[in-house]
Amino acid sequence: MTLIQIGDTIVASRPGTVVFVNEQYSDSDWVNGHENNVFIQHSDGTRMRYTHLKQFGVIVEAGKIVQAGQPLALSGSSEIQAVIRIFIYRHSGTVPVITVLILYL
Numbered sequence: 001m002t003l004i005q006i007g008d009t010i011v012a013s014r015p016g017t018v019v020f021v022n023e024q025y026s027d028s029d030w031v032n033g034h035e036n037n038v039f040i041q042h043s044d045g046t047r048m049r050y051t052h053l054k055q056f057g058v059i060v061e062a063g064k065i066v067q068a069g070q071p072l073a074l075s076g077s078s079e080i081q082a083v084i085r086i087f088i089y090r091h092s093g094t095v096p097v098i099t100v101l102i103l104y105l
Helices: none
Strands: 010-011 016-022 037-041 046-051 053-060 072-073 084-093 095-104
Touching: 016 046, 037 053, 037 072
Parallel strands: none
Antiparallel strands: 010 072, 016 037, 037 046, 046 084, 053 072, 084 095
16 A cells, blocks of 8 residues: 555656546545546557546646656545545556556555
8 A cells, every 4th residue: 555645746657648638626526526637548559547636736738748657647636535546547448447556545
């Protein structure tokens, strides 16, 4: 288990192209489905989704190429009350295949 705080930097796990960014939900908006995201498309056709990011804390833009270890966003707590967590999903097409990493505090 890795401990994180709101505002910690989240980095790309693999190189790819940012295809979607959403950072509209506040850290006090705990409505199910209200989550700030960054989606990265990889050369092998998979897509990673970084979820529960800080409102206006996304550092990258859609269409930009990122490298492994490059900062993407700041951690937040959108959607889930009193829990800070970052989900990173691997997608094949539009279906989440594997939850790669979950960080809780």
